Each structure stands twice: as C-alpha cells, then as structure tokens.
Amino acid sequence: MNAIEVRGAEVSYGAHRVLSALDLDVGQGEFLVLLGASGCGKSTLLNAIAGLIDLSDGEIWIDGRNVTWEEPVDRKIGMVFQSYALYPRMSVEQNMSFGLRMARVERAEIDRRVARAAEILRLGELLKRRPAELSGGQRQRVAIGRALVRDVSVFLFDEPLSNLDAKLRTELRVEIKKLHQDLGNTMIYVTHDQVEAMTLADRIAVMRDGRIEQLASPEEIYSRPVNRFVAGFVGSPGMNFLPARLERTGDGLTAKGEGVRAALPATALGPAPRDGQPVKIGVRPEHFVLGAAAAGMALAATLEVDVIENMGADRYAWGHIGACPVAARVPLGLALAAGETVAVGVPGELVALFDADSGVRLTS
C-alpha cells in the first residue's frame, strides 16, 4: 500500500488550471521532492495533499483511505511552512502542544510527547521562549516539532529552508535528512532548489505547468532526463544544448552542428531517426574533456573561451561553440585563459540528443 496516492488531481481557479490530471504515488517511508520553478503547481499539489486546497477533480488517498474531502487534521499529516508560521504569542511548548490541545489529549500525554520531540529536535532549553526570541533555524525546528508531537504519518514541507541563509540551509538540510532516516516517516518536500532536491530525495518529481515532467531517482533525473526541460532544470551550471542535424553514416549516426560533430552508433537512439532531423545535443558542463585528452572522442568541438570563472573547487570556462553559448568545467591543472580556443570532447555515453521541436530525449 502506498503512503499517498494522487489520482487525476485537478485544481482550477476559473479558467486557469494549476494542476491538470496529475497522478502520483508515494511509497511508505519515501522522501519525495517536488521540484520546479515558481508557479509550476508544486505548492498547490502539496496544499491539496494537506487538504488546504480543494481539488476540482480527482482523488487523494493517504494510507489506503480516500481523504479527498477530509479536513487537514484528519489526514494524519504534519506541515512545515516557509515562513515557519509559528503562533507568535505562544511559547515553544505551547506551539508544539497546540494540536494536541485541540485534540483534547490528556495533559500528561501532551507533556510526554512534547518532551520527546524537544529531545529529538534539541529544543529542551527553549521550551519557554517565544518564537520572536528564536533564530531562524530554531524556529524551523519548532515548526517540525509541531508536526512531530502529533504522531503524523506524513510530513509535508513547503520550501522550509528558503528563508534561511546559505550556511544554515545546508545545516538544516542535513538535519532533515537525518530526521527522515531516524523517524522513517513518509515525507514530501517542495523546493525550487535543485541542490536540496538532489541531496534529500529518494525520488524527485520535476514539475512544470501543473504536470509532472519526470518522476525518478536523483541519479536518473541527472543522467537520464526524459526531456530538455528536465535536463536544463537540474545541474549547475545547466546542461548545454547545441543545435545540430542528424545524418546516417554507414552503421552509425552523426549529429552535425556549427563547430560540433558527434558520432554515435545507430543503436544509441530509441526511435528511428529521420535523415536531417533537427536535434539538440545535450552536454553537461562537467562532462567536457578539454585539450589533448579530447582527441578521438565521440563528440568533438572547438570551444572559444570568453570568461574563466573560479568557483574555488572548480573553474568553469564560459564561451561558445559556433554561435551557441557553452559552459565547460576546466580540470585542475589545465592552463586556460579567456580569449583562447580549446578542443573539447565528450565520450559517447555522456552525449544526449533531444528532439529540437518536442524536446523529448532521443538517446536511450
């Protein structure tokens, strides 16, 4: 039995459709990340699962129960919000116990559960404080504690780290991951941050325009994106796309573009290619091989470097192949300066081809 099943979910505001016929299964104990740009419907989907937004059509099942029309509190979910949404006039303890008090749980039981949550989240000394007296990270932990004490089966996170600074975000990301390992609850996590998605998720659902473009493990999303959108959304800097045309050559295929040429075996493509079919060659910046080592690789091109960007651990060369802007990671020890031209290559298994019109990936 899946922890959560979303069946044909639709949410519309007038003529504007935020979610369209969306299906989603989340396994027991799974950490699922909904990833997408703002306005893609990821928060709407999370709110619909929580019961805070009504579906126009479709069903939502949690733990084998159809909860489509149930109140949020009856769905056994806990939710953590971007703005923390702590009750400003209540102490940490009162914030965490509010749900239990609403459910008329016995005082002793409330104390026991709050104490346990405070221990897990290291909030012991802060129980009497008001939210205004806490740091951003502490507030977020209280918000998690609020869900924890209610013994919910599913945790829903709505961009919980977006209001924090970069260092704290990294720390809390690890804490959430650890919490998931310790508790084993099902968690759904909404973010537009691909790093959070890649590091936290068991599976990522990449969303666009109210649909799920791809639902797969982080590795799969990264290495085998189903289309150009997913390929471009994950990875930093993003994947490079070089325009080219397909040609049959003997027992193989060649994708030829301005200043680039990629030779691939005929078996590399799933659907049979048309001769002269326009495609985009997709290459991640970190997959380029630069300089002499590039010789003899399936993809060969010449990169004219405009700018070298130093990121500390890495350097990136920003330039162009033909007229197409390209980013490539520069290996340590390779001397390369702005204005130079360098030969680049990519091994065949790391070259992806996308249909120029539909954006669907052609390489299998």
Added chain:
Amino acid sequence: MSGAPSIIVPRGRRPQRLSMARVGIYLFLLISAAFFLLPLYVMVVTSLKDMGEIRLGNIFALPQHLTAAPWVTAWGSACQGLNCDGMAGAFWNSVKITVPSVALSVLLGAINGYALSFWRFRGAEFLFVVLLVGAFIPLQVFIYPLVRITSAVGLFGTLPGVILLHVCFSLPLMTLLFRNFYGAIPLELFKAARVDGARFWSIFLYVMLPVSVPMIVVALLIQITGTWNDFILGLVFAGNDNRPVTVLLNNVVNSQFGEKQYNVNMAATILSALVPLVLYFVSGRWFVRGITAGALKG
C-alpha cells in the same frame, strides 16, 4: 574603518545642530500648538471662575478666586428646561450606551474581518464591497426609515435600540479595519492552525485574537470616541430616559433663565468631553503603535 582618526576630511561644512530653519520650524509649531490649545485653556479657566469675575470680560485672565462650584453644579444640578438634575445621569447613560456598543462592534468587526480574510466563502468579495458602500452612506439618510423600523419592533427610545444602531453603523468601518489587519497576516499561520486541528472559532480565539491586540486597541479608541461623541443617534433613538451627555449638554447650554452661566456651561462641556480626552492622553502610545504595527514581527 576603526578608531584612528581619518586623514580624509569630509568636504563641506558640518551641519549645525540649531540652524535658522530649525528655529523657524519650532516657532511655527509652538504657535500652532498655542492656537489649538487656546480654546481649551479658556474653557478650563472660565469653568474655575465665579460669575462676578466672568462679567469683567477678561476671558484669558487666570481666575482670581478659584472655585469648584461650577463643576459641582454642572455635575449635579445644571438645568435643562425645568429639569435640574445635572450631567451625572446623562454621563452614566453615555457609559451604558458606549460600553456595550463598543464591545459588540469591535468583537463583531474582528470576527467579520477574520472570516472575510481567511474563510474565503463564495461571495465574500461581494459582501465586502456592500459593507464598504455602507461605510460611505451618510447616517442621516437612514434616520426616518430607522425610526419606523425601531418603533415597529418596539426598540424606539430604548437602550438596546440605540446600542443596536450604534453597532450597525460601526460594523462597516470595524470590518474594514480588521479585514485589512488580518489581510497582512501570513496565510500560512492560518493554514498551520488548520493542520493542527483548530476550527473556525478556535483559530479566531487562540491564534488570531492574541496577535490582534494592537488593532483591537485602535478599534476601541475609534469606537469609544465615536460612540461617546455621537449626538444624532442619541437624540433621536435613545428616548428621554437614556439621553447621552452630548444631547444633555446641548439642552443645558441652550436652557437660559436670566444670566447665562458660562462657568457652568464650560464645566459641563469639559465633563462631556472628558472620556475621549483622557483616553487619548492615556493611550497615545498605543494608538501610534497600533497604526504603525504592520502585522507580525518574526
């Protein structure tokens, strides 16, 4: 840049603490303050003089012989027509009208604003527009129909009648104030409470009311002042037994037997204005805080 004095000197002259412009501004403010305080000053000093002194006509002079007699008269035995009971009864009438009217209108306004902000039911926007229109129609338009309606249901000239009308006429403004206040509160706070299992009333009571304190104080101030100072509703609908101070003051000042008792009239006027006056002095700080406080810090 730390402690050591910099060798780079800023260009231009250091701005002077007290320039001519400053002096001008202060002078202007002082004159304005004096201008607005003068009537109050005249009222206070006149109310503390006896009639002999008033007849001399120096209205700005300080009293030669301080006397509290006009105040005692105004409170206890000032006359309206042939009825010489003073302002005391009317003062308590005003309290009896103001307290329940204000309590009800602020509470209902808060509930309305809360419901309109967070429980977006079908037609909520339309209802809000109707309320807004209500806030802009002059009250006088309704007087005649309201007289007919209240007398038809037996509320004309009664205390509950005048309270009901005060609440009705205050609701649009109170709803508008609270809706805007709650509109600035993050929706996520409301969502969190729903996930925690709180319903309509418990969210209002435990989550929204506690954060509304600054808004409630402002609403109380507006309502107490407005209700206390009301004249027309009290005049038309309160009936003989429930006349508020404003109505009685008018009667007292306009009743004349021989010489006009300026000192008593002044004392009566100050008495009737006392409640809003004291309120502003006591709560000025809160008033400013309520207006400036956006919604929630942190």
